[in-house]
Amino acid sequence: MKDCDRIAGELLYRADGVGRSGGAAALEAHVAGCSTCAARERDARARIALLRSLPRAPVPGSLDRAVSAEIEALGTAPVEARSRFVSRWIARLARIPVPVALDERVRGEIRGASPVGRVRLLRFSAVASAAAAVLVAAWTLLFSGEGGTRTASFVVREVSPEAFRNPVALDLASGLSGAPAAGEKR
Amino acid sequence: MDPDRELVEACQRAETEKYRKAFEELYNLYKERVYNVAYRITGNPVDALDASQETFGILFRKIRDFRFRSKFSSWVYRIAVNAAIDLKRRGVARRFPAPAPVSGGQDLERLELEADGGRGPERWAGGRELESEVQRAITRLSPKLRAIVVLRHIEGLSYEQISEVLRCSMGTVKSRLARAHESLERSLVGVMERHFVE
Secondary structure (H helix, E strand, O other): OHHHHHOHHHHHHHHOOOOOOOOHHHHHHHHHHOHHHHHHHHHHHHHHHHHHOOOOOOOOHHHHHHHHHHHHHHHHHHHHHHHHHHHHHHHHHHHOHHHHHHHHHHHHHHHOOOHHHHHHHHHHHHHHHHHHHHHHHHHHHHHOOOOOOOOOOOOEEOOOHHHHHOHHHHOOOOOOOOOOOOOEEO | OOOOHHHHHHHHHOOHHHHHHHHHHHHHHHHHHHHHHHHHHHOOHHHHHHHHHHHHHHHHHHHHHOOOOOOHHHHHHHHHHHHHHHHHHOOOOOOOOOOOOOOOOHHHHOOOOHHHOOOOOOEEOOHHHHHHHHHHHHHHOOHHHHHHHHHHHHOOOOHHHHHHHHOOOHHHHHHHHHHHHHHHHHHHHHHHHHHEEO
């Protein structure tokens, strides 16, 4: 019985078609002489075959329509993606002066820096941050495309309780475009 | 070499018209796989549709950030699995009286237990009902185990690819699959007895 428990995993992998090459003969010999393990392997094979035989669900036409609308909305995406990348890095750079200034201020306190020097440093960091913010805003305005926001229009579905029990009512037939399915509106 | 590399790169760099065409091609290539994964994880067509829409929405928005550190198909499956599981987790999923079967059971009737050497069940009864019962057994699994079962036995992914999709070790894939089978064995024992005609 101890052997049987130990090899249970191996039997499953073998039933799944991924058994190890090493120790295969010993496994085979055990299964040949053990009705429990033979039954266990047979059950595993049947279960796996059952799962593999589940039919593929047909893709509903409403998915085609929704994704088509999504693709349509992506027209300006290449520019957006580029601007997003640059904006992200400018925004990161914009954050640098503030901690640097604070750090300098703390160090200045320790070293006993003059108040005039501190004021200058803070003024410099404020100007640098403002300049970076202006740069981010300018970049976004210049390169964010029309309106600056994506307008994906997904299909809104209204599904009645009956439709839950009836997949046909959910437009399970494949095919691009065409009229919206029953119970659907754009 | 990723078989989808060319198409993905076309999506990443193409301008308007080409861009649209490349995306449509990518969608047609993956829609069936994405929808099926979502369908089998959520257990119903409405949630599967929502999860699939979300998957392609994420896919299209993030495709430029994809750097081929894994296979593209693994990335797609990962998004689909997460979208389907998240939908359930957020409590968006609707309550169904029973998982809706996708066919009249014809495919199930074609089942051949070739691995059993022909000694196993030879005929099926009530394929549609059987599909519902199997789907119910899958839905009863925890999300992680469900994802493994769907990717392995329904989508036919290798253990390596599953570990890439779910970002876990091969050992984890194997142990989860073993646990899933233990659970399925308990759920399906009556089903097998009822539906298989010896």
